Amino acid sequence: MKLIATKVDDSPAVMAEKIAAQQLKAGFAMDPYFYRSHLVFEQELDRILYRSWLYAAHVSQVPEPGDYIQYQLGEDAIIICRDETGEIHALMNICRHRGARVCEELAGNRKTFVCPYHGWVYNLDGSLKAARAMEALEGFDVADYGLKHARCCVYEGLVFINCDADAPDFEPALNTVGAALKPYDLPHAKVAHSQVYRVDANWKLALENYLECYHCSTAHRAYAKMHTIQDLEDRISDITDAMLARAEAQTGVPGITLNHYQAYSSSTDFGTDVYHSRYALYDGFLTGSDGGQPVAPLMGQFNGYDGGAGDFQLGPLCFMLNYPDHCVLYRFTPRGITATDMEIVWYVRGDAEEGVDYDRDAVTWLWHHTTLEDEYIIMRNSAGVNSRFFEPGPYNPGYESICTDFVAWYLKALSAGI
Numbered sequence: 001m002k003l004i005a006t007k008v009d010d011s012p013a014v015m016a017e018k019i020a021a022q023q024l025k026a027g028f029a030m031d032p033y034f035y036r037s038h039l040v041f042e043q044e045l046d047r048i049l050y051r052s053w054l055y056a057a058h059v060s061q062v063p064e065p066g067d068y069i070q071y072q073l074g075e076d077a078i079i080i081c082r083d084e085t086g087e088i089h090a091l092m093n094i095c096r097h098r099g100a101r102v103c104e105e106l107a108g109n110r111k112t113f114v115c116p117y118h119g120w121v122y123n124l125d126g127s128l129k130a131a132r133a134m135e136a137l138e139g140f141d142v143a144d145y146g147l148k149h150a151r152c153c154v155y156e157g158l159v160f161i162n163c164d165a166d167a168p169d170f171e172p173a174l175n176t177v178g179a180a181l182k183p184y185d186l187p188h189a190k191v192a193h194s195q196v197y198r199v200d201a202n203w204k205l206a207l208e209n210y211l212e213c214y215h216c217s218t219a220h221r222a223y224a225k226m227h228t229i230q231d232l233e234d235r236i237s238d239i240t241d242a243m244l245a246r247a248e249a250q251t252g253v254p255g256i257t258l259n260h261y262q263a264y265s266s267s268t269d270f271g272t273d274v275y276h277s278r279y280a281l282y283d284g285f286l287t288g289s290d291g292g293q294p295v296a297p298l299m300g301q302f303n304g305y306d307g308g309a310g311d312f313q314l315g316p317l318c319f320m321l322n323y324p325d326h327c328v329l330y331r332f333t334p335r336g337i338t339a340t341d342m343e344i345v346w347y348v349r350g351d352a353e354e355g356v357d358y359d360r361d362a363v364t365w366l367w368h369h370t371t372l373e374d375e376y377i378i379m380r381n382s383a384g385v386n387s388r389f390f391e392p393g394p395y396n397p398g399y400e401s402i403c404t405d406f407v408a409w410y411l412k413a414l415s416a417g418i
């Protein structure tokens, strides 16, 4: 039986009370109310998702003028489209006449977007080209009825969008981790594979699970064997220090050891979260693969392996784990109070040929299996959290402190709306 009860007396006042009570319980997992309330979910869309920088696509998905791909968010669809001049736009897929979707297919190539309802025609930059017989309306000007835009930021080949017209620019924040991100040469990288894992759980359970590695040694045997982040910092400091000492020389990349944290409560502006740290793999492992041996040609400027991996956050819901020979991007998209899409995009060097330079199954093996393990534990977590008998327990201060920070940030964002 799958049943999420909705409280009939839910209201902004109840939400305000729950937020205040939760703020007094810093360091504890959240009250089930936050995973079950429709009002909370609506507020999250409004206060968090529609105001944050979110990963939407990679430039290689829209290489030619007219190419587009859609990103669905809440009840909206946003068209990421390249115009004739090469510029990329994020267009709201809502006709300015009476609101029909102007584009149905999730990806393709178009010269124009023609609304299937009454035939208004839009250019690739969203401007209205023609509106059949509308000259009958005195003063009607096509210039007033272009498709609405979301903000769009293309950084290192990654296309980010923000639905808030007044959102702060993302680029200054991204630049703070630029020295560590640029060496992978993502603008010329290739998407080796992408896959959506739909998990029947609230997005915060999926995200909290990603943020902490307390569960890694119990839930992810293969991952934990290779990645030192499954252990506490002071217990792995010798391995980390040795990796950091050799990293620049062995990768040939200056700045690869940059450590920078500006996420959640520490982010400079809302929705512009970024971090980078380079952490070590255990001795003998060079990359995130079955056995830890290389599975693809070295990325970008790398000319060797240092036994490290670059851990990134790019916006509140997007992460990357970058190995010298491939990069793994992780995006969370809420789809309902108990549905979340976890999407993984695997990148390899742009000129690498599948079947010759890399084997797709070998590149995706670790994170595909790790994600299936996550899906399983997140769903079990969801089942327990949605029980009337659930009472939240404390986060582990060593392993899960970032969850404490996420919750504080989240509650503050939510409370701003009421």
Ligand code: FES
Binding pocket: 095, 096, 097, 098, 099, 100, 115, 116, 117, 118, 119, 120
């Ligand atoms: S709703 Fe698009 S043309 Fe009428």
Ligand SMILES: [Fe+2]
Binding pocket: 209, 210, 215, 216, 219, 220, 370, 374
């Ligand atoms: Fe996990």
